[in-house]
Amino acid sequence: MSRLLMYLLVLGSASQVISGDLLSAVQHRIRYAIKENQPENLRIGKLDEDLLQTPENENSELFSLIQSTKRSTLKYRLREPSNYFRLHESTSELSTKVSIDLEALCPRFCRDGLSAAQLNLFVAVWYEERPFSVIHVEVTILDVDDNSPQFPPTISRPYVLQLKEVIYKAGKQVELPKAIDKDIQPENAEIQYRLQSHLDDSSHALDTFHLVTRNDSRVMLVLQKDLDYERVQQYRFYLVASSPVSEERRPFGYVLDPQSAFHDQLEIQVDVLNINDIEPVFSQSIYNVEIPEDAKIGTTVHVLQATDRDANSTIEYSLENSNDLFKVQADGKVILINKLDFEKRNKYTFTARASDGEFYALTRLDITVTDVNDEPPEFVTNPPILKVEENQPSQTS
Template sequence: MGIQQQPFRKRLMCETTTWLLFIFVFMISTIRGQIRYSVPEEMKEGSLIGNVAQDLGLDLRRLRSGRARIVSGDTSQYTELKADKGILVVKERIDREELCGDVMPCSLSFEIILENPIELHRVTVEILDINDHAPTFKSKVIKLEISESATVGSHFDLESAYDPDSGIHSLQNYVLSPDNNFVLKQLSNADGVRFAVMILQKPLDRELNPHLSLKLIAVDGGTPRRSGTVNIDITVLDVNDNPPVFNQSLYKATVAENAPIGTYITTVNASDADSGSNGLVSYTFSNVKGKSAEKFEIDSSSGKITVVDNIDFEKDKKYEIRVIAKDQGGLSDATKVVVEVLDINDNAPLISIMSFSSIISEDVSPGTTIAVFNVKDADSERNGHITCSIDSNLPFKIQSSLTDYYNLLSDVAFDRETKPEYNITITATDSGSPPL
């Protein structure tokens, strides 16, 4: 027919992501299916995830002729489709904690596409947790200085252990080595993180025992159970009558995800009725969540909290920090600081062409699929809300299919003698301010 095929090319116009397509029309049919698998983390390379051909009702010859392949997704390196056998296998070791952190459930989502005709199938692989981590303490030794005048019932906040595993495999219990002077009380934050408080049940006598050595053991719920231990060294001091008291049990603050290092978050404050050295209060973070101490720091004297590392809303939307105020006599109080991360529109939409046919017959009916493309935006809410458009004068239209997927369809009958080719620009724009 004397028509030359031209390759599509990608171009960027202002802050808008675009794909430039040269289209010549051909008939495509789109079939959609979804399957879900569940596998434990740390499976060996080559381990079977599922029989894709069987679960989708596809013939192996169809997988080969359609050049079946995995498309899209930043996690596609973890799985491999063996089209000759119709199975999905583990391609690379999967660490649930590294992949998802505290997010539950943890899953990989991607698509399998076939051509001639086009079929698009979504696959979700849920990664199940195994008990591959033991609870750990940030410090090797917890040092406490406690006055012998401390009253029965006085409480002493202890450093929390951290276990990246989830569910029953995460931290479940604390055990204090037997001691006549103290008992252990266990509490949980609103987010389920457990921490321990040591309660004085028998007065101390510095003249009899100036030093005490205890062990705090953190235990998870796996089978077999894993545990971590920290030593508690107590120095008994004279006369400290009043513990510090925070003026708030909960502090709330917000921070933009692009906040520079040094940005002020909030200031916590605890007062101590004692005078002299026993009334001096110092502030420290308790290691409740692994990442919080990496992103923020607290001035031990003033209680001022500031940013010390880059913050990314797409990775962590909220931080919860437990702060301990301790006086020079070893008495303490604790409070919680919740820092909400504010999203900014710092990610432009990204268009990926999944399948595209540059030649079509002039007699195809309206509604024929010309191309399938994927648009993703790492931002959230309105900053990640995408609108796709093309020139309204063109005889094509865009139709949404699966989440983040769109079909480019013919909209009218074609006449090659009148118009032998079309140049189509697809524009994906988010709803941020300003839009990208």
């Protein structure tokens, strides 16, 4: 049975007191230390034997009694019942009544700055059916690495981060939740963090993120690449908090494997939020179209079309220098709204705009009106009179 036993015996110089306030007069002190989580009925020590371990006790009457044949007549009784220890009245053997969990004792029994709990027992030693001496027994409960780190149950699962593209570029950091290790001793409460791929992750999240643990123990998710909604809309992976495998947890012949350390994991979901960060683009800088002058009102002259790689973007179109002959609808259709007349004007140039609400693109729209034989022949009034003499050769001008 593995246990740590440490005791220190201190003999007080007070003379024997045989009075009603004997129990408040501590004459001896014994200190023990055991590890937490020891099994029930663990033998901590024997008060009579341990009291004799230091030469400072040689001048004590209790020391003499214990050495004498009268040792068997001594009785050892706890001043108050204990929830944690039992004391054999005749043998003075002190043992555990239950398995003691240090984390359950703190902070009530843990001193400030110490990673252990101190439990105090006052033992009255009786001789010939009367109080003879008092022993103050201090039992220190030492921490062992018996707790695994856990993410608080109040944290949502999965833990969702909503990060806007453009704003979150390579090098940007985001704080992640921390796990908690209830162990009292700092080295036992050490937590290591790492990222682990999700089973169905096709976004290669670990190529985009890595972890940094700061000196103040904050866990930071660091971007290695710019977020781009048009490329990846969501990442999923695990944040794993593990406790290094300590000697208490390591069986004989154990080969240290960091992946098998006690751990907890928290699913992280990063939703990339779209931002209008891409301008619409026309495929041509100039569009040339033709329309016959006899086209009917309402005819679609041309359909403007720009592209925008932003997801879910909406493009609206307009003509910057429109007139009373043409208009453009929001969907890009350029419509004839009045009759054309080739003889009056046969060329129109407009600047067309495509806007996604944040950015816009411009192009030139040239509309040529083609002539249609829509004019009847007519005689010229008062034509000039031409005269030619007879017998002139052909092609005479």
